[in-house]
Amino acid sequence: MIIASVFGMILIAMGFALKSQNELFSKIANPLKYVGLLIVVLGITSSLFVQIQAGKVGVKSLFGEVKPAILESGLHIVNPLYDVTPFDIQTQNYTMSASNEEGAKVGDDAIRVLSADGLEVIIDLTVLYRVLPADAPVIYKKLGVNYSDKIVRPVTRTRIRDNAVFYDAVALYSTKREEFQTRIYSSIEKDFKSRGLILEQLLIRNIDLPASVKTTIESKINAEQEAQKMIFVLQKEKQEADRKRLEAQGIADYQRIISSGLTDKQLQYESIKAQLEIAKSQNAKVILMNGKNTPIILSDK
Known part of the structure; x- marks a missing residue:
């Protein structure tokens, strides 16, 4: 804006200089002076106003001297001789x-x-x-x-x-x-x-x-993963062994209880019940007792 003001003053000076010349130049002297004056006024007026964008502040300086006060974001009226430098505060x-x-x-x-x-x-x-x-x-x-x-x-x-x-x-x-x-x-x-x-x-x-350190770390991680995998396998095998041991113990206990609770009379009674069921079957014709506990069944099928 200062440049515009200077340019306007040059036009005014040219207007005064042309006015003293011949009649042709004197006719354009006054319009030239008016244009120059208008440019000077606009330049000075516009330099009075400074707009600071959002997220910035303005730092003022005059002939190299930095002023301590800042300009916040918005429109401000300042000395037209000030040089305002925007500073990003975002x-x-x-x-x-x-x-x-x-x-x-x-x-x-x-x-x-x-x-x-x-x-x-x-x-x-x-x-x-x-x-x-x-x-x-x-x-x-x-x-x-x-x-x-x-x-x-x-x-x-x-x-x-x-x-x-x-x-x-x-x-x-x-x-x-x-x-x-x-x-x-x-x-x-x-x-x-x-x-x-x-x-x-x-x-x-x-x-x-470094590549050497990366290789060492990767080797260590792989070794730890393998160790964890082996621990898992061993735990699984141990659990399976414990399961089989419990199963065998249960079967042994069952057989011991059955063998200790059965007598000859009870076995004979169970045999008679089984023979009666066989006799009721349509496929059985003759049942021969051989003098022992085991019957002989003759069938026509």
Whole structure:
């Protein structure tokens, strides 16, 4: 808008200059002055108003001096000489990944750290953060608008390397992963806060171990699975053996009870009952008793 005002003033000056020339030029001098005046008025008027979009704040500066007060989202009337820089205060993310297309930087930007046992561990990470609105002028004065590359990236990578040396590679990959994430979150949060940034969340996307360590872990997992499978088989066989033992014991008990409870008279009585049933059958014709307990049955069938 300042450029428009300057352009309008040039038109006004040209109008005064042409007026002193011949009659042809003097005819267009007045319209030129009016147009120039209109442009100056519009330029000054429009520069009085500044609109700040939602999710942003405005940082004012005058001839290089940054003003401490910020402009909230909405329409504001300001000194037309002010230079207003919008600052994003919404949640932002910065990803460092081994994948070429996922990270903030093109190419492999994963964080490579050395663990306590001297192994190289590759970590993919996403940082969720936002600018503290009241500190936007300080950030603009000390860092400018490119604070993600000046603060977020170097601080995060440094703190991760500083804390990874307290853990073994396998522990980082498995049992100590959550503890490691909590630890680096605390250290990064302090650094961010001192510079006007709020750390909202720290997401460890992936931890990649050396191939030799992966092979060892897979072998251990397979061995544990085989051991669990063998324990299951042994338990099943033991249960089957116990079942057969109980079944045999039951049969033995049954036979013992039967043998101890039967007498000769009871057996003779049961034999007579059976003979009577046989005699009632239409297929039996003659029953001969051979002087023993066993009958002889003659049939015409």
